[in-house]
Amino acid sequence: MAVYTQLSAEDLAELISHYDVGELVSAKGIAEGVSNSNWLLETTGKDGGGARYILTMYEFRIELTDLPFFLGLLDLLAEKGCPVPATIHDRSGATHRMIPDPADPDGPQKAVALIEFLPGVSIDRPEPAQAHAVGAALAGIHLAAQDYSERSNAMGLAAWQELIDECGQEGLATIDPALPDIVYDALSGFAGDWPGGLPQGVCHADLFPDNVLMLGEKVSGLIDFYFACTDFFAYDLAVTHAAWCFADHGRKFRPEISQALLAGYESVRKLTPAEHAALPVLARGAAMRFVATRAYDWLNTPADALVTKKDPMDFVRRMQFYEAEGKAIFAS
Amino acid sequence: MAVYTQLSAEDLAELISHYDVGELVSAKGIAEGVSNSNWLLETTGKDGGGARYILTMYEFRIELTDLPFFLGLLDLLAEKGCPVPATIHDRSGATHRMIPDPADPDGPQKAVALIEFLPGVSIDRPEPAQAHAVGAALAGIHLAAQDYSERSNAMGLAAWQELIDECGQEGLATIDPALPDIVYDALSGFAGDWPGGLPQGVCHADLFPDNVLMLGEKVSGLIDFYFACTDFFAYDLAVTHAAWCFADHGRKFRPEISQALLAGYESVRKLTPAEHAALPVLARGAAMRFVATRAYDWLNTPADALVTKKDPMDFVRRMQFYEAEGKAIFAS
Numbered sequence: 001m002a003v004y005t006q007l008s009a010e011d012l013a014e015l016i017s018h019y020d021v022g023e024l025v026s027a028k029g030i031a032e033g034v035s036n037s038n039w040l041l042e043t044t045g046k047d048g049g050g051a052r053y054i055l056t057m058y059e060f061r062i063e064l065t066d067l068p069f070f071l072g073l074l075d076l077l078a079e080k081g082c083p084v085p086a087t088i089h090d091r092s093g094a095t096h097r098m099i100p101d102p103a104d105p106d107g108p109q110k111a112v113a114l115i116e117f118l119p120g121v122s123i124d125r126p127e128p129a130q131a132h133a134v135g136a137a138l139a140g141i142h143l144a145a146q147d148y149s150e151r152s153n154a155m156g157l158a159a160w161q162e163l164i165d166e167c168g169q170e171g172l173a174t175i176d177p178a179l180p181d182i183v184y185d186a187l188s189g190f191a192g193d194w195p196g197g198l199p200q201g202v203c204h205a206d207l208f209p210d211n212v213l214m215l216g217e218k219v220s221g222l223i224d225f226y227f228a229c230t231d232f233f234a235y236d237l238a239v240t241h242a243a244w245c246f247a248d249h250g251r252k253f254r255p256e257i258s259q260a261l262l263a264g265y266e267s268v269r270k271l272t273p274a275e276h277a278a279l280p281v282l283a284r285g286a287a288m289r290f291v292a293t294r295a296y297d298w299l300n301t302p303a304d305a306l307v308t309k310k311d312p313m314d315f316v317r318r319m320q321f322y323e324a325e326g327k328a329i330f331a332s
Numbered sequence: 333m334a335v336y337t338q339l340s341a342e343d344l345a346e347l348i349s350h351y352d353v354g355e356l357v358s359a360k361g362i363a364e365g366v367s368n369s370n371w372l373l374e375t376t377g378k379d380g381g382g383a384r385y386i387l388t389m390y391e392f393r394i395e396l397t398d399l400p401f402f403l404g405l406l407d408l409l410a411e412k413g414c415p416v417p418a419t420i421h422d423r424s425g426a427t428h429r430m431i432p433d434p435a436d437p438d439g440p441q442k443a444v445a446l447i448e449f450l451p452g453v454s455i456d457r458p459e460p461a462q463a464h465a466v467g468a469a470l471a472g473i474h475l476a477a478q479d480y481s482e483r484s485n486a487m488g489l490a491a492w493q494e495l496i497d498e499c500g501q502e503g504l505a506t507i508d509p510a511l512p513d514i515v516y517d518a519l520s521g522f523a524g525d526w527p528g529g530l531p532q533g534v535c536h537a538d539l540f541p542d543n544v545l546m547l548g549e550k551v552s553g554l555i556d557f558y559f560a561c562t563d564f565f566a567y568d569l570a571v572t573h574a575a576w577c578f579a580d581h582g583r584k585f586r587p588e589i590s591q592a593l594l595a596g597y598e599s600v601r602k603l604t605p606a607e608h609a610a611l612p613v614l615a616r617g618a619a620m621r622f623v624a625t626r627a628y629d630w631l632n633t634p635a636d637a638l639v640t641k642k643d644p645m646d647f648v649r650r651m652q653f654y655e656a657e658g659k660a661i662f663a664s
Contacts (some may be wrong), residue, residue: 001362002334008456009546026451028372031335040360040372042451075474111397117375119358124340214341265363 003029003037004059005110012041014056015099018047018090021053030054032210035061035226041115052117053088057110062226064111069151070225071095071113073202077222078116080144083137083213084222085116091210118218120213128260129217131244135264137219138207138240142233143269145202153205153229157194159284160292161187173297176313179295186288186319194285195232195278203236205229226322234275237265238282240289242318250317258329276317280326287319333368335361336391337433337442344387347431350422351386351446352378362386364542366395367558372449384449385420389442394558396443401426401483402557403445405534409554411450412476413470415545416554417448424648452545452552459550460592463576467596468471469551470539470572473574474565475601477534484536485561489526492624503631508645513625518620518651526617527564527610534566537561540575566607569597570614574622574650580651590661612658619651 007015013024030038037057045051057069066195071087072095078086087095091239098109123130126211153159172179204211206227213221245258265271271279294312301309339347345356355591362370377383390399403419404427410418419427430441439613447550478545485491496504496515496589504511514625538559545553577590603611633641 011455027453028544029363029373031363040362051598086596121344121356121359138435193560213358291638305567 002031005037005057005103007039007057008101008180011099011102012039012209015097015112016041016043016114018092018097018128020091020184021051021086022046022048025050033224035059043116054085054115055112055119056115059110060168062111067111067113069149070228071226073145073148074115076148077141077144080224082141082143082144083219084225085118085133088114088116090114090158099146106180118213118223120215121209122212123214123248124209126209126244126257127217130214131257131260132264132267133214133217133219134207134212134244135220135237135261135266137212137306138237139265139268141204141222142201142236148202150208150230153203153231155227155229155263155289155293156204156231157190157247160285160288162237163292163296166288167295167299168300172295175295175298176316179312179316182320183288183291183295184317186284186291190281190285191289193281195274195281197276198232198234198278199272200230200232203229203231203239204234205231205236207236210313232275232282233269233280234271234278235282237262237271238279238286240290240317241279241280242286242322246321250314250321253321253325253326253329254293255329262330268295279330280322283297283322283326283330284319287315287322290315291319334363334477335371337369337389337435339371339389339434342435343370343431347444348373348375348385348446349431350424350429351420351444351533352423353383353545354380355379355568357382365556367391373446386447386449387444388447389444392477394443396642398483399428399443399445401481402560405480405557405560406447406479408472408480409476414473414476414529414554415551416448416473417450417556420446420448422446434546448544450553450555452547454542454544455484455546456541458576458580458589459549460588462546463589464596465546465549465551466539466544466553466572467569467577467598468592468600469544469554469570470536471594471597471600473536473554474533474568480534482562483560485563486535487559487561487621488563489522490619492513492620495628496608497522498579499627499631506625507627507630508648511648514648514652515620515623515627518623521621522613522617526633527606527613530564530566530607530610532562535561535563535565535571537563537568537571539568564607564610564614565601566599566603566610567614569594569603570611570618571621572617573611574647574654575586579651581643582646582653585635585653585657585661587661594662608653608662612654615654615658615662616651619647619654620645623651 014028026042028040030040032038036059039055041053041055043051074084074087077084096111096113100109169180211224245254291312294310298309344359360372362372364370368391371387373385373387375383404420407415409416428443428445431444432441451626502514543556577586623644626642630641
């Protein structure tokens with residue numbers, strides 16, 4: 001959660017001179033994003049009336065070849081009326097530009113994109129009405145992006161297995177002595193249980209509360225689509241469920257939030273019986289996905305990195321909860 | 333340059349409910365400040381027309397008892413028309429509030445202040461007209477705060493000596509083998525050379541380019557008054573000179589910026605002959621102040637701290653430049 005690259009006012013002014021957004025008025029590096037740097041920019045605007053934008057510089061983890069998928073998706077969803085920020089295109093029509101890193105001007109250039117600023121705040125402890133709105137917004141993007149292009153899920157089942165294997169039994173045990181058995185048991189279970197043939201399309205795949213902006217009970221923005229991919233819609237709902245319906249680091253399930261989220265989703269897009277039946281295993285999988293990435297990051301993030309490490313055990317608790325209670329809570 | 337404390341939207345909404353600023357619309361942690369955390373807040377505003385503020389949480393280094401001096405100074409200067417952000421008072425009239433740290437709710441509370449947001453960007457490589465405006469703005473605060481209360485300079489001569497002594501010869505030598513001799517020679521020189529009896533009053537004492545917001549050639553904001561103190565006005569000008577008139581990490585003096593800065597200052601407040609004569613030694617002292625704090629921080633900042641270490645040698649070069657050329661460049 002940091003700004004990894006220093007861009008001066010002069011660098012920023014040069015950059016925005018390629019866009020039809022007016023002159024730079026203010027620029028603040030913002031503490032958002034783990035794999036990218038972000039600035040909140042204010043300009044005089046296209047028509048002099050003032051405008052705000054988020055400038056994102058892609059620092060790690062993102063393949064440049066994926067950028068057109070992510071940024072084009074924002075454009076499509078914004079056009080269809082979903083609460084997502086549109087991409088601002090430069091005067092040549094490009095969704096992103098390459099600029100030098102001032103600290104290493106002869107090194108590789110970095111990709112940047114200018115994105116619409118949306119109001120709203122991220123909620124830590126949602127109310128049921130807010131969870132309902134989030135479920136509805138998620139279903140909204142599932143329907144709106146149905147004809148969009150495909151991108152396979154780089155964080156699917158096979159990736160969990162790989163990440164866990166890279167952690168190794170010994171590494172996992174340094175996080176928690178019980179962790180190796182828990183994850184290997186869980187992973188072997190998915191092989192037989194994982195469903196096939198469910199409705200699929202573009203998923204956000206990472207719709208945590210900090211990726212949702214709200215104004216009161218209304219969703220004003222869904223952001224950070226950099227894990228977006230083609231997968232089962234119900235899996236995306238399961239990820240969102242795991243991300244929203246627990247308190248106290250996964251120790252406390254919040255049934256009223258769960259009900260509201262599911263009802264909100266189904267108020268826009270009805271789940272099929274097969275999707276309903278698959279939710280318990282999909283939710284276990286969703287929890288496993290974050291156990292795997294968090295365990296990997298826990299063991300591989302240098303102590304001096306500018307990010308806060310997240311405890312994989314928060315999602316082990318969710319996975320165990322879904323194992324025990326999934327059938328009951330997802331019974332329609 | 334990070335946000336050290338996580339405040340949720342709920343925490344922020346609770347906090348601003350004590351101010352007459354409307355409802356929270358947006359909140360972004362911003363990557364500014366080394367000893368405090370900052371958020372850019374947008375609210376519906378007093379009259380519903382929208383308003384923006386900087387929320388500052390004081391994390392380290394600042395004595396709570398100094399806050400009234402710093403925040404009252406902003407109010408005075410803003411009232412007198414200087415381009416500084418006014419402090420927003422809460423409904424009881426207080427300039428700051430104490431709030432719990434959500435990560436340690438039973439621990440000590442932290443002080444926060446809500447401050448006016450000002451437009452403008454910080455310039456990396458100033459033009460002469462910009463340096464002229466900065467000089468004039470600095471003189472403006474010197475005149476405007478003449479009757480304000482006093483605060484002794486905690487970063488004066490005695491402090492440099494203490495910081496350097498804490499670094500120790502061996503520590504300094506790990507930064508650069510020549511550093512111990514350079515700083516001890518310099519420090520012993522100040523004892524006899526430091527002037528007395530110059531005009532004094534409230535100084536910013538840290539007016540680096542990142543503490544100045546500009547819109548084109550105009551100064552739109554002087555910010556970060558947390559080193560403000562009573563000292564010689566000419567010393568404050570010398571600090572500003574050392575901060576603005578060099579490029580390439582202190583290797584390249586920019587005479588046109590120096591001339592513009594001094595002329596800008598004198599366009600608002602004429603220097604006395606004694607101040608003129610003292611500028612060379614004050615500039616050496618100003619450079620020494622940043623050698624001392626940077627050397628101390630270099631040796632005492634943990635590797636995993638969320639701050640970028642700054643090279644003390646950048647200011648050793650300035651100090652040596654002032655030693656050799658100070659008389660010539662400050663000759664009126």
